[in-house]
Amino acid sequence: MALVRIEALHKHFGSNHVLRGIDLDIEEGQVIALIGRSGSGKSTLLRTINGLESFDDGSIEVDGEHIRPQGTDLRALRMKVGMIFQQFNLFPHLTAGQNVMLATRIVRKMGDDAARDLAKSMLLKVGLQEKFDAYPDQLSGGQQQRVAIARALAMQPRVLLCDEITSALDPELVNEVLAVVKNLAAEGMTLIMVTHEMRFAREVGDKLVFMYQGRIHESGDPQTLFANPQTPELAGFIGSIN
Amino acid sequence: MSDIELSDIVRNLLGGAAWTLGLSLTAFVLGGLAGLAVLFARIARNPLPRRLAQAYIEVFQGTPLLMQLFIIFFGSSLIGLEIPPWLAAALGLTLFTSAYLGEIWRGCVEAIPKGQWEASASLAMSHVEQMRHVILPQALRIAIAPTVGFSVQVVKGTAVTSIIGFVELTKTGSMLANATFQPFLVFGLVALGYFALCYPLSAYSRMLERKIHGSRAH
Numbered sequence: 255m256a257l258v259r260i261e262a263l264h265k266h267f268g269s270n271h272v273l274r275g276i277d278l279d280i281e282e283g284q285v286i287a288l289i290g291r292s293g294s295g296k297s298t299l300l301r302t303i304n305g306l307e308s309f310d311d312g313s314i315e316v317d318g319e320h321i322r323p324q325g326t327d328l329r330a331l332r333m334k335v336g337m338i339f340q341q342f343n344l345f346p347h348l349t350a351g352q353n354v355m356l357a358t359r360i361v362r363k364m365g366d367d368a369a370r371d372l373a374k375s376m377l378l379k380v381g382l383q384e385k386f387d388a389y390p391d392q393l394s395g396g397q398q399q400r401v402a403i404a405r406a407l408a409m410q411p412r413v414l415l416c417d418e419i420t421s422a423l424d425p426e427l428v429n430e431v432l433a434v435v436k437n438l439a440a441e442g443m444t445l446i447m448v449t450h451e452m453r454f455a456r457e458v459g460d461k462l463v464f465m466y467q468g469r470i471h472e473s474g475d476p477q478t479l480f481a482n483p484q485t486p487e488l489a490g491f492i493g494s495i496n
Numbered sequence: 497m498s499d500i501e502l503s504d505i506v507r508n509l510l511g512g513a514a515w516t517l518g519l520s521l522t523a524f525v526l527g528g529l530a531g532l533a534v535l536f537a538r539i540a541r542n543p544l545p546r547r548l549a550q551a552y553i554e555v556f557q558g559t560p561l562l563m564q565l566f567i568i569f570f571g572s573s574l575i576g577l578e579i580p581p582w583l584a585a586a587l588g589l590t591l592f593t594s595a596y597l598g599e600i601w602r603g604c605v606e607a608i609p610k611g612q613w614e615a616s617a618s619l620a621m622s623h624v625e626q627m628r629h630v631i632l633p634q635a636l637r638i639a640i641a642p643t644v645g646f647s648v649q650v651v652k653g654t655a656v657t658s659i660i661g662f663v664e665l666t667k668t669g670s671m672l673a674n675a676t677f678q679p680f681l682v683f684g685l686v687a688l689g690y691f692a693l694c695y696p697l698s699a700y701s702r703m704l705e706r707k708i709h710g711s712r713a714h
């Protein structure tokens with residue numbers, strides 16, 4: 255049984271038919287690299303998986319939680335699905351440690367001490383144990399994104415959604431974030447990543463999903479697809495990136 | 497020429513200024529509390545309170561304060577409710593203040609980037625939890641300067657209540673001007689009184705503004 259099962263998913267923004275029938279199964283521990291041109295619907299697809307975006311037709315199931323066009327238990331769903339954003343979106347009025355602790359305390363109802371210990375171990379995991387008391391604006395972009403990862407991990411999600419999480423970073427800061435993600439993948443975290451880092455997609459991804467005009471145009475083993483794209487659109491896309 | 501001394505004028509004006517200050521504080525505190533209710537109605541997810549709050553704001557922002565006071569003061573006597581000028585003044589200014597503060601604060605809440613909502617939603621926080629722990633603390637910080645700035649409008653707005661007979665600084669001034677035939681002197685002093693009340697507030701607001709722009713977000 256797939257951890258995430260997406261079937262015949264359709265989504266419109268007004269008259270713009272953005273997702274045109276997406277079918278995708280994601281197994282536990284898989285790392286999915288979602289690629290495609292700007293506007294092909296990558297972010298929209300990702301955001302439907304944790305209910306940030308509604309959809310019009312089809313179904314999504316995450317670890318037994320059904321997302322329906324209407325009446326989803328978003329809280330239960332979002333306890334299982336973490337998300338990391340391009341712009342980090344740390345809470346600027348809270349320290350790194352407080353950012354990580356906040357939802358564990360108020361959503362998971364952890365006690366203060368337990369939440370603090372968990373936050374410390376999550377910051378340790380992303381290599382920022384000494385930044386517990388730093389505010390986001392005292393951290394580099396790469397450090398902020400690592401805190402955001404720690405914050406999502408503290409909720410112990412079954413799946414982590416990453417939307418171009420290195421695109422807002424200076425080039426020299428990209429690798430520290432990718433290294434953290436690579437570790438997560440090695441530990442068996444299920445990851446769905448929208449990325450422009452093709453080398454990373456090829457090395458770490460278990461499955462490459464190429465979106466084109468709101469559909470999954472091609473998908474499969476990253477090494478194989480990169481070496482041997484089956485459609486001219488994917489070939490063109492790979493050509494345009496390199 | 498009357499035999500009212502300058503010291504009498506000043507003493508009477510200080511008495512009037514005390515009422516101006518009292519009315520301002522009352523309107524600001526009660527209007528602030530009511531403004532919170534307006535804010536929460538205005539940003540509610542349910543469209544009904546949202547529309548009601550919007551209509552409320554538009555009524556109070558779209559009509560002169562004087563008309564609002566007239567309607568409260570004369571309207572209440574029309575329905576057989578004789579309310580004294582001070583009560584009409586306090587009520588009118590409180591409603592006026594609540595509408596403006598509600599709208600100012602809504603602007604502050606909406607100035608918080610969408611990413612803050614999305615990140616907190618993704619952490620499974622409920623709407624109330626997002627508000628309480630993520631949005632309002634940040635909105636509060638940017639709300640302080642415009643809120644203090646608006647308090648100047650409240651102080652100046654109290655002058656209008658003189659027309660329904662509330663004896664505050666302006667009304668005291670008119671009565672003294674009539675008695676002394678020295679309107680220039682008296683109203684000069686009245687203006688000085690308002691300036692003394694308002695200037696510290698606007699200077700403080702400007703200082704807060706600078707501090708927030710030049711500082712970190714915590």
Ligand SMILES: Nc1ncnc2c1ncn2[C@@H]1O[C@H](COP(=O)(O)OP(=O)(O)OP(=O)(O)O)[C@@H](O)[C@H]1O
Nearest residue numbers: 267268270272290291292293294295296297298299
């Ligand atoms: N909130 C929105 N309202 C209206 N249209 C939207 C909205 N969000 C996205 N769209 C539209 O949906 C389409 C898909 O957008 P989406 O952001 O999913 O693309 P993407 O593949 O993530 O692109 P990019 O690589 O630029 O991030 C685009 O045509 C976009 O203009």
Ligand SMILES: [Mg+2]
Nearest residue numbers: 296297298448
């Ligand atoms: Mg996108």
